[in-house]
Amino acid sequence: MSMLALEDVHTHYGKIEALHGVSVEVNRGEIVSLIGANGAGKTTLLMTVCGSPQATSGRVILEGRDITREPTASIMRSGIAIVPEGRRIFSGLTVEENLHMGGFFNTKAEIRKSQAYVYELFPRLKEREHQRAGTMSGGEQQMLAIGRALMSKPSMIILDEPSLGLAPLVIKQIFEIIGQLRDEGMTVFLVEQNAHQALGLADRGYVLETGRIRLHDTGANLLANPDVQNAYLGG
Amino acid sequence: MATQNLRHALFCAVVTLVISYPILGLNLEAWGTNVVLTGANTTTVISVLLAAVAVFLFQLFRDRIMGTLGKLPPISPFANREPMPQAKWERLKSAFLTLLIIAGLIWPFVASRGAVDLSTLVLIYIMLALGLNVVVGLAGLLDLGYVAFYAVGAYTFALLSQYFGVSFWLALPIGALLAATFGFLLGFPVLRLRGDYLAIVTLGFGEIIRILLNNWTQLTGGPNGIGGIPDPTLFGMEFGRRVREEGNTSFHETFGIAYSSEHKVIFLYLIALVLAVITALVIRRLMRMPVGRAWEALREDEIAARSLGLSRTAVKLSAFTIGAFFAGFAGTVFASKQGFISPESFVFLESAIILAIVVLGGMGSQIGVILAAIAVTILPELAREFSEYRMLIFGAAMVLMMVWRPQGLMPMRRTHIELKKQE
Numbered sequence: 001m002s003m004l005a006l007e008d009v010h011t012h013y014g015k016i017e018a019l020h021g022v023s024v025e026v027n028r029g030e031i032v033s034l035i036g037a038n039g040a041g042k043t044t045l046l047m048t049v050c051g052s053p054q055a056t057s058g059r060v061i062l063e064g065r066d067i068t069r070e071p072t073a074s075i076m077r078s079g080i081a082i083v084p085e086g087r088r089i090f091s092g093l094t095v096e097e098n099l100h101m102g103g104f105f106n107t108k109a110e111i112r113k114s115q116a117y118v119y120e121l122f123p124r125l126k127e128r129e130h131q132r133a134g135t136m137s138g139g140e141q142q143m144l145a146i147g148r149a150l151m152s153k154p155s156m157i158i159l160d161e162p163s164l165g166l167a168p169l170v171i172k173q174i175f176e177i178i179g180q181l182r183d184e185g186m187t188v189f190l191v192e193q194n195a196h197q198a199l200g201l202a203d204r205g206y207v208l209e210t211g212r213i214r215l216h217d218t219g220a221n222l223l224a225n226p227d228v229q230n231a232y233l234g235g
Numbered sequence: 236m237a238t239q240n241l242r243h244a245l246f247c248a249v250v251t252l253v254i255s256y257p258i259l260g261l262n263l264e265a266w267g268t269n270v271v272l273t274g275a276n277t278t279t280v281i282s283v284l285l286a287a288v289a290v291f292l293f294q295l296f297r298d299r300i301m302g303t304l305g306k307l308p309p310i311s312p313f314a315n316r317e318p319m320p321q322a323k324w325e326r327l328k329s330a331f332l333t334l335l336i337i338a339g340l341i342w343p344f345v346a347s348r349g350a351v352d353l354s355t356l357v358l359i360y361i362m363l364a365l366g367l368n369v370v371v372g373l374a375g376l377l378d379l380g381y382v383a384f385y386a387v388g389a390y391t392f393a394l395l396s397q398y399f400g401v402s403f404w405l406a407l408p409i410g411a412l413l414a415a416t417f418g419f420l421l422g423f424p425v426l427r428l429r430g431d432y433l434a435i436v437t438l439g440f441g442e443i444i445r446i447l448l449n450n451w452t453q454l455t456g457g458p459n460g461i462g463g464i465p466d467p468t469l470f471g472m473e474f475g476r477r478v479r480e481e482g483n484t485s486f487h488e489t490f491g492i493a494y495s496s497e498h499k500v501i502f503l504y505l506i507a508l509v510l511a512v513i514t515a516l517v518i519r520r521l522m523r524m525p526v527g528r529a530w531e532a533l534r535e536d537e538i539a540a541r542s543l544g545l546s547r548t549a550v551k552l553s554a555f556t557i558g559a560f561f562a563g564f565a566g567t568v569f570a571s572k573q574g575f576i577s578p579e580s581f582v583f584l585e586s587a588i589i590l591a592i593v594v595l596g597g598m599g600s601q602i603g604v605i606l607a608a609i610a611v612t613i614l615p616e617l618a619r620e621f622s623e624y625r626m627l628i629f630g631a632a633m634v635l636m637m638v639w640r641p642q643g644l645m646p647m648r649r650t651h652i653e654l655k656k657q658e
Contacts, residue, residue, distance in 0.1 A: 050542065076544035088539035090532050101532050102543055104525060152543070 003028045003156050003187045004049065009058035011048045018044045020211045021058065031188040033198040033219060035232055036208035042191045043085055045208065046160055050082060051075045077105055081154035085161045087145040091134025095125055098133050098144055102151030118147035121177060139170035156187040163194045175201055195232035199223045244294035251287045257617060259283060263347045272349050274620045328602065339508050343501040351504050353616060355572055358507035359565045361608040362514045364592040365601065366561030369518060371590065372598035373527065374554035375534025377434040379586055380441025384414040384559040386581035388566020390448060393461040393576050403467035407567045414563025415556045422555040426548055441586055449578040460577025464570050466499055467506055474499035507568050514561050515601060530554050595636055597643025606644050
């Protein structure tokens with residue numbers, strides 16, 4: 001049942017250890033949220049899953065396959081897609097070209113199909129199909145980043161701070177889409193500072209603090225947990 | 236309105252100068268056995284200047300002049316027009332390119348020998364710039380040592396012909412492939428580098444190749460260079476007065492025409508033209524293929540490109556290798572055209588000029604790069620009269636260009652925003 005599992009993962013930047021033995025499990029078809037303060041190691045954890053930097057010890061397992069030592073390029077082609085922090089769309093390319101980059105390793109027919117699916121999910125992108133991606137608003141760029149990740153037809157999608165720098169209304173819209181993806185059978189691993197929204201949506205949640213998992217529970221329980229409320233939800 | 240008129244008038248005057256001076260002013264004269272390009276005499280210069288002034292004044296006051304005549308077309312032809320539809324632009328572009336190629340084919344038969352020779356050089360620079368455009372313009376890897384691959388191509392042909400008597404046609408693919416191999420090998424160590432650091436390492440590589448050629452005297456002849464590089468043959472027909480190699484025939488005897496040294500120049504030009512067209516077409520195709528988009532994606536955002544499963548190594552290496560391949564092509568033609576090469580021809584300034592062509596033309600845009608290659612190669616020749624000031628003029632032109640059109644002559648087109656119609 002486990003889609004992605006990290007087992008006692010340690011990650012170093014040079015001599016500095018950023019993750020001190022982290023274990024996380026994401027089951028098929030659920031939304032798992034990882035919350036934590038700045039510098040807790042959230043992004044490091046995601047980067048370790050992607051193999052850049054690789055874990056110094058411990059194992060990363062994707063659908064039963066050990067990917068700890070695999071190169072980034074081959075991990076990213078094996079049914080997992082990431083929406084990187086800060087969107088990172090190709091601003092000089094058009095919306096359509098951005099989407100095609102997402103389906104780089106698929107056939108043309110598959111690309112057409114997933115493109116239609118993405119446009120259905122985000123009608124705004126269809127309107128801006130031939131526009132340079134960099135000229136769009138932040139929210140539209142985030143939609144594009146998610147759409148681009150979906151183009152490779154992944155079975156699991158990782159989102160790194162999708163609410164970063166967006167207006168509350170747009171955040172709500174994005175989270176609705178994430179919920180919709182789960183309902184369609186997608187596995188979602190959500191990394192957020194916006195703890196309230198992330199935990200509200202999640203089936204389960206992890207709290208990461210200075211490179212260690214502090215708490216692990218269902219999303220609703222974490223929301224109700226007084227420690228979490230004090231630290232992340234502003235009391 | 237007044238400033239618009241003034242700018243328009245100035246532009247028209249400059250165009251008049253640029254067009255009429257070379258046509259009316261430059262002469263080829265026979266000096267003994269040599270043909271020399273001479274500048275215009277005073278009357279011609281004065282009349283050309285007068286013509287430019289007349290054009291300037293007319294354009295400046297055209298509103299008033301045309302007004303009295305009763306007709307007043309809008310000054311900017313684009314003022315009241317719909318933006319051009321994408322398909323039409325594409326058609327126009329391919330028509331323009333076809334026309335350019337046809338003009339290129341007719342050119343050597345109407346132009347003078349010196350002009351054809353210069354055009355061959357222009358074509359070599361076009362090949363080089365198109366190749367570097369892949370590395371710098373598309374993949375965004377700043378390569379300051381591009382001339383090294385050009386040198387590899389040229390020296391491959393020179394050495395192969397000197398030691399093994401290899402002909403141009405065999406050396407052409409070998410030179411290009413060897414240059415590509417060098418590009419591939421250089422690619423590995425520099426993969427991790429970005430921006431400034433990459434520029435410095437490639438600059439160093441360019442210098443290493445040049446210094447190696449300069450000092451490896453036993454093999455390359457060092458600063459003395461290598462001479463006697465054979466001309467290309469046409470199906471075994473040579474273009475010299477006498478046949479150099481056993482078994483070959485000479486071009487003029489086969490066709491029963493009088494010997495003329497121009498045949499060789501024209502033939503070299505045509506080879507360069509065909510190779511330049513091939514280069515342009517191949518790269519144009521590559522740009523539209525997934526690999527082209529991968530180059531651009533890597534240039535735009537490396538992390539995002541990697542997150543989509545692209546291998547940084549493969550994408551960068553392919554750009555480097557393909558860029559180097561075409562430099563090797565150009566190098567072989569250059570060696571054949573000059574008949575003599577030495578490390579002098581492959582100094583850093585060459586890299587800088589090729590890079591300047593790519594930047595001036597508009598990074599990533601093929602037509603822009605071709606136009607810029609023509610301008611950058613021909614302008615210093617035209618300005619030869621100002622002798623020591625010509626580099627100054629060249630520099631000033633570059634600075635002005637950067638101020639007015641920092642995106643290059645014809646920046647790569649991608650946006651197709653359709654403007655909303657007004658009511």
